[in-house]
Amino acid sequence: MPTLLIVAVSVFVLIRLIPGDPAQLMLGDLATPASLADLRGRLGLDQSLPVQFGIWFGKVLSGDFGQSIASQQAVLPLILQRFSISAQVVLVAVLLASLVAVPAGVIAAWKQNSSLDLSLVTLATLLLSIPTFWLGLLFLLFFGLKLEWLPVVGYVSISENVEAGLLYLLMPIMTLFLHEIGVILRMARASTLEVLRLDYITHARAKGLSEMAVLWRHAFKNAFGPTWTLIGLVLGNLLGGIAVVETVFTIPGLGRLLVDSIFARDYPVIQGCLLFVACTYVLVNLVIDLCYPLFDPRVTAA
């Protein structure tokens, strides 16, 4: 896990680069030289940087991400609670988008240059080009304000009220779902096209296999790799970029937490969020890589 270690060092260094004294910030205007020195001592700020890193990293490993300056809450439980909300939206949206976009991309490649292919690719490129925060805003305008089908502002947790919770999550999920269809469809189409030109496909067709068998048993299995990797990247990127969607729909997710903490200069929370998302991103991609041999036997889990 050397990557994770370097990630931790980068986050630590990044936060130390912020101009200003954390102790001064935490105490605000009430600070006296004595209380400042006392707090610095308790935070370990009077130690050398490597020692500070050692102390911080040791605490992080035992699950202690420190305390929020703004709300005095422990950072890790706060992050986990917000993360569960963001993860619901992201996972459902990407799963649904993959289920639609991967078959659609394969079919587009199969019918290459037909009008079906052309319309699928055009649609995907359009969806890809619409930023999620605008798509979300249009949904709010149409389904929320014009038709009044869905609630506009606010959030109810699914654990409290399943029906209301689902209604609040419907638009954010739909927004990400449509956007990711564009991304995934294009990738699935491109990688299927690459495979369909190979000799073994010609061979499979020549020996009289049905087009269905050629497409799904032979082409799809080999073409799925790049798309699978992309799905992993999409998951990670969404965790970093979901803040805009959460802002549009006022959902208290992880992205919103990070942005609010940046506004409030709540450094322990910023630090925790960055570390948490980066580690999740690395882990998601690791799991994605480890799943590779499941559908592509050429790759062995070495």
Add this chain to the structure above:
Amino acid sequence: MKRPAPNAIVGGTLIGIVLAAAGTGALWTPYDPLKLSFRAKLAAPSSVHWLGTDEFGRDVLSRLMAGATTSVWVSLVTVSFAVVLGTLIGLLSGYMRGWVDRVIMAFNDALLAFPGILLALGLLAVVGANKYGIIVALGIAYTPSVARIVRGAVLSLREREFIAASRVMGNSEAFTMARHILPNCIAPLTVLATSMFGYVLLAESALSFLGLGVPPPAPTWGNMLAGSRPYIGQAVWLGVFPGLAISLTLLGINLLGDAARDKLDPRMRGAR
């Protein structure tokens, strides 16, 4: 003479319009994009204000044009920043190899382990949320991918005979790099820079939308959209036009990118 691909025509036209709007917006707009006019507030699109006015009576078309100037300028500077810095790092890393390469690439890969927008958010907390903060934050966030591509190109190029020939002729390492290696990196860099322009423009809009970008009253497409939210029920045009501007720009870049890829990759020829 082959006709250019339809996606190149449409993409080129869209980007041409955006660049023209940005260029014009820097010099002239129909109205002053910052001038308040409470008599004309929230006016619907009409012959006087083609795209309507916002909650302060400012002309939306003028603000869109001024926003285009800002967005295009920020994106261009950011991409140049990332390309120059990333190229220097990649050249150094690929050419020196050994421990220099290992240290630089370990650091580079760690930065690549962050999703780009997350890294930018973290850096914004350090450098401060404003126009220059965005350039530095996004510039640094996108540098590692440039460095990685340039390093890869250098590593494969330096084994080629013409590089050995340059060295045998007694040219210095620096001269060989600048005269023979760098020009061969330009094609992949151009493709990368084009798609990066799209990412950066989107990221800039997203950050401005979050309130972490260019601060109001200076208009950007992102902060115009954010500002429209309270009024979107009564003034639909406020929420529609800035988003349309971002989407059409990104569409143009995506189409141009596809056209460039089709041209450069012979296997994809005719694949559209």
